[in-house]
Amino acid sequence: MAKAKKKAPARRRATGAGDDAIALLKADHRQVEGWFEQFESTRSADRKKKLAGQICQALEVHTEIEHEIFYPAFLEATEEEDIHHEAEVEHESAKKLIAEIEGSGPEDDYYDAKVKVLSEMIKHHVNEEEKRDGMFVKARQSDLDLEELGARLVARKQELMGDAKPAKLAARRSREPGVLGRLAQRMRPSR
Ligand SMILES: [Fe+2]
Ligand SMILES: [Fe+2]
Numbered sequence: 001m002a003k004a005k006k007k008a009p010a011r012r013r014a015t016g017a018g019d020d021a022i023a024l025l026k027a028d029h030r031q032v033e034g035w036f037e038q039f040e041s042t043r044s045a046d047r048k049k050k051l052a053g054q055i056c057q058a059l060e061v062h063t064e065i066e067h068e069i070f071y072p073a074f075l076e077a078t079e080e081e082d083i084h085h086e087a088e089v090e091h092e093s094a095k096k097l098i099a100e101i102e103g104s105g106p107e108d109d110y111y112d113a114k115v116k117v118l119s120e121m122i123k124h125h126v127n128e129e130e131k132r133d134g135m136f137v138k139a140r141q142s143d144l145d146l147e148e149l150g151a152r153l154v155a156r157k158q159e160l161m162g163d164a165k166p167a168k169l170a171a172r173r174s175r176e177p178g179v180l181g182r183l184a185q186r187m188r189p190s191r
Contacts, residue, residue, distance in 0.1 A: 020146035021070055022136045024153050028062045029126045036119040045106035052115055056098045059122065061160045063091045065153050073149055074135060077142040083128075083135050090125045094118065 019027070032055055039051045067088065075084040097118045104111055129135045139146070 019150055019154075021144075021149035021153055022139060022146060024150050025062070025066065025070065025136070026130065028058065029130070032058050032062070032122065033126075036115070036122070039115055039119075048106045048111070048115075052101055052111075055115070055118070056102050059094065059098055059118075061157055063094065064160060065156045067091060069152050069156060070139075070149060073144055074139050074142075077144045078138050080135070080138055083138065087125070087128065087135060090121070090128070094121050094125065097121065 035051050035055045035058070039048055039055070042048060042051070071084055071087060075081065097114060101111070101114050101118065104114070106112075108114075127134075131137075
């Protein structure tokens with residue numbers, strides 16, 4: 001008898017209700033990775049600015065829901081302090097660079113470098129979360145209720161996205177450039 005073809009697994013929606021916490025967080029990771037790739041392949045300053053804005057906003061929301069909801073639940077369920085603390089420290093470093101990027105623009109000589117370094121930091125951090133024996137695998141092995149956590153993540157994410165209105169982001173981006181921005185200005189040859 002001919003073997004029946006295996007049915008392809010149903011595709012999960014990226015941010016749909018019903019996904020568990022880990023599926024939701026991984027979907028965020030894939031989305032931001034896609035935007036980093038697009039940033040690298042475009043030469044348009046407008047497109048770069050738009051993509052960097054999307055990346056920064058998504059990362060701010062993602063790191064916040066992990067920090068508020070997923071990480072504390074993970075720490076309580078697994079008592080994996082080292083993994084938890086390293087992830088928090090990585091979030092803090094990423095936040096500083098995100099603020100630098102939001103405070104500057106493609107006219108800044110260091111803009112592409114900042115986005116590149118952020119993408120490398122995030123790649124490392126995502127690997128720490130997703131690798132074998134990493135945070136997500138350990139969370140799955142624990143008795144965490146990942147469906148319930150997923151519902152909380154979605155609710156908080158929607159709340160935070162509502163806060164991140166373009167006017168507020170624009171106001172934040174217009175703040176003075178950060179350390180690297182000031183350094184770049186000083187290094188520009190005077191004519
Ligand atoms: Fe993450
Ligand atoms: Fe994270």
